[in-house]
Amino acid sequence: MEPQSAMVLELADAALQAVEPISQRTAAWQAFARCAVPQLGLGSFARLVALLQQYGPDEDAELAVLLWQGKITQQVAALKAVQRLRHLVAFLQSQGITDAASWLQWRDSVDAQAVVHGASHQEPDTVNALLWHLDSVRCDVPWVLTFARRVLGQAPAYGHIMLAVQEMAEAMNLSAKALARRIAWHERLFQALGDVPELRLAWWRCVKRTLQTQLTNATAAKLQVQGVKEPLPLSLAVHLRQGQPMLTIQLPRAFGAAPAWPNLTMVQLSQQGCGSGLGLRLLLQGEGVLPAQLQLDIAKRWKAARLQQPMCERISPVKWEISCGWCDGLWNPSGMSLADVADWATDTALQVTEYVQLLKGMLRREAIK
Structure with missing residues (x-):
C-alpha cells in the first residue's frame, strides 16, 4: 500500500x-x-x-x-x-x-x-x-504492541516494550513519540495486507509443483526471491515478504531444431512486491527467429483466447521474450485455509500452462511451414 x-x-x-x-x-x-x-x-x-x-x-x-x-x-x-x-x-x-x-x-x-x-x-x-x-501516543501504543508480538512471537510486558522504544528512539535521534508513530504507521500497513508468509510460500510451492507436472519436459525449476538484502540466513517465507518472488522453469530446445526455428526455453512467473493485489508477471523466453507476422498472430490468438495482451521484445536476432501481467485477485490469506490457497495456486499455474501451450503450438506450426 x-x-x-x-x-x-x-x-x-x-x-x-x-x-x-x-x-x-x-x-x-x-x-x-x-x-x-x-x-x-x-x-x-x-x-x-x-x-x-x-x-x-x-x-x-x-x-x-x-x-x-x-x-x-x-x-x-x-x-x-x-x-x-x-x-x-x-x-x-x-x-x-x-x-x-x-x-x-x-x-x-x-x-x-x-x-x-x-x-x-x-x-x-x-x-x-x-x-x-x-x-499523546495512546493511539500508537496498541500498534507498537502488535508489532512487538508479531516480530517476537510472544507478548512482552508493556513497560519493557516502551523502554525498548525509548532506547531505540535515542539511538535514532528521534523522540519516543515519533518512533512509536512510525512503527504504528508501518504496522497498520502490514496488518491491512493480512499477510501470512507461510501461506504465501505454500502458494508458490504449489504453483511450482503444478507447473512441473504440466510441463513434463522441464529440465530445471527454481523458486527464489529477488531484491532481498538481508545478510542473515532467514527463511524463504520471511524473504517472500521482503522481496519479489520468482519461479523460473527451464525447457530444452526441441530435438533436431534448426538454430533459426523459434523455441520456448524458459517460463518465468514473478510477483512485483508484497501487496494487497497479487500482481503477477509472466515471462516466456525463447531462442530462434520470431518473425514480425508471428508476433502479430500471437497477439491475435491470445486476444481470441481472452488472455492478457502480450508484449514482445527482441533481445538479439536469435533470442526473444514475450511477457504479460495480470492481477490475480486480492492477496488476503489470513482468512483462507491451506486448501483454499492450494486451489488458488493450482488455478494460477493452469493459467500459466494455457499461455505456454498456446505459444508452443504456434511456434511448432511456424517451424513446420
Whole structure:
C-alpha cells in the first residue's frame, strides 16, 4: 500500500477508537482495511472525501455497512464511528490538508493544545480524536504492541516494550513519540495486507509443483526471491515478504531444431512486491527467429483466447521474450485455509500452462511451414 492508503487507515483507526469492546474495534478496522479499502477504492484521502460526499449524513447507516462490514454489532456505535470520521475529514480539510504528505507534515509540527483550542467549535468527538492523535501516543501504543508480538512471537510486558522504544528512539535521534508513530504507521500497513508468509510460500510451492507436472519436459525449476538484502540466513517465507518472488522453469530446445526455428526455453512467473493485489508477471523466453507476422498472430490468438495482451521484445536476432501481467485477485490469506490457497495456486499455474501451450503450438506450426 502507498502512503495515501496509510493515511486513510490511520483516520479510520481514529474514528473507531470509541468502539467497545476492543475485539469489535479491531475486527471493524481489519474489515475496513482488508475489504472496504479495495472494494471502495479508498487509496487516498481524496477518495475518502469523495465517498463521504456521495453519501449524505442521513445515509450514515448505509455508509457504516460499507465501511465496517457489519463487524460492529451496536448500530449506535457504528454510526458514531462514521460521524467521527466525517468530522475528522472535515476538520483536516479546513486545515488545508489534501494528501498524506501534508497530513504528516501538519501532524508532526502542530501544537496539540493550540489545535484543540482552535477546534473548540468542533464536535466533542472530533476534539477527542484530535487529542488522541496529537497530544499523546495512546493511539500508537496498541500498534507498537502488535508489532512487538508479531516480530517476537510472544507478548512482552508493556513497560519493557516502551523502554525498548525509548532506547531505540535515542539511538535514532528521534523522540519516543515519533518512533512509536512510525512503527504504528508501518504496522497498520502490514496488518491491512493480512499477510501470512507461510501461506504465501505454500502458494508458490504449489504453483511450482503444478507447473512441473504440466510441463513434463522441464529440465530445471527454481523458486527464489529477488531484491532481498538481508545478510542473515532467514527463511524463504520471511524473504517472500521482503522481496519479489520468482519461479523460473527451464525447457530444452526441441530435438533436431534448426538454430533459426523459434523455441520456448524458459517460463518465468514473478510477483512485483508484497501487496494487497497479487500482481503477477509472466515471462516466456525463447531462442530462434520470431518473425514480425508471428508476433502479430500471437497477439491475435491470445486476444481470441481472452488472455492478457502480450508484449514482445527482441533481445538479439536469435533470442526473444514475450511477457504479460495480470492481477490475480486480492492477496488476503489470513482468512483462507491451506486448501483454499492450494486451489488458488493450482488455478494460477493452469493459467500459466494455457499461455505456454498456446505459444508452443504456434511456434511448432511456424517451424513446420
